[in-house]
Amino acid sequence: MIALDELIVALLGSVPLERGGAADGVRVAIDEVAMTLPVEVRFGARPGIEASAPRGRYGTGFDLPHHLLSVTFTAGGEP
């Protein structure tokens, strides 16, 4: 389990946001990413939510209920 904010950043990091370039003759960039995924969630141990992708019974020894996370990122221009 990791903090929710770390999970959110990791989710964006898991997507290739651009590919190609001059050498390929074409460059593709993504300007919006929307994801919906089941997650395991724990709260109460420390402020906020701790979450992870479902680890399943083999990972945890338990059948933890799955919650549903939807997140949309948008590209906002030059940094």
Added chain:
Amino acid sequence: MIPKGASARAIPVDDFLAAIGEQLDRAQDALAIKARTGRPLTWALKEFKIALQVFVEIDAQGQVLWRSAGPNESGASTVNLDFTTITRPMIEENTYSALDEADGRSIDQIGGADLSDDERVRLRRLGVRNVGQLKRLAPRERLDSVGDAVNIPVGKLEAMLRASSRPTVQRHEVVKKGSETLLRIQGANLTDGINTEVRLAGEPVEVLDATPDSLLVRPMEHHTSGQIEVMTAGERATSFFRLPSTSGHGAGTGNASSGSASSGGTGSKEMPS
């Protein structure tokens, strides 16, 4: 919903939402940092939704708590939280600001009504957290209907309104204006707009400026500490003051030292001459 007797792992909804808000802020900050480490574009969190499997509980104080569903627990409620980007003007338009309230004292600070914890919780659920809100919700001619709605005896609401209308001194601060040392007294109902008398250590002093929540008075040269008395509209409020111990804080004399050695509730600030 599980009534009363909250479990150890359940947390108040307010705290939970505030903590998620902080986490989303941190996520946004992290995304911004990422952009500075070589990413060609900045990325922002546009929407965030989460459907949580929780058990809703209520503790003895009437607080609503959430507890995450555990393994093999059935019957959990699904709570859908939907966070979206809102702009500063939207926040300013839709958020109540206690700072704008004419009388922002918490209802917990008002004595005289003898409200039980339960009754205070019922008032809060109606959105009444401070005296200004109480006065707007329950003017004297509507007390009956409000009392019925929250199941609080009208007499208690009347007592609370009466208590909230009495003058109260909450704190004071030393104000330096040129070579003078003045005293600003802060509180509530400090003037009725007609007549306000202030005594420091038993002696009447000049009131330079009077508003319901603040009085500016000129202490006499020999005043160093003692009782503050504010008399207005036939009522009296008291507190204690302490001025810088060096001589010469009276009118027209110089050499006033800065700051105050008083305990909590006292400060010092400069005022334009």
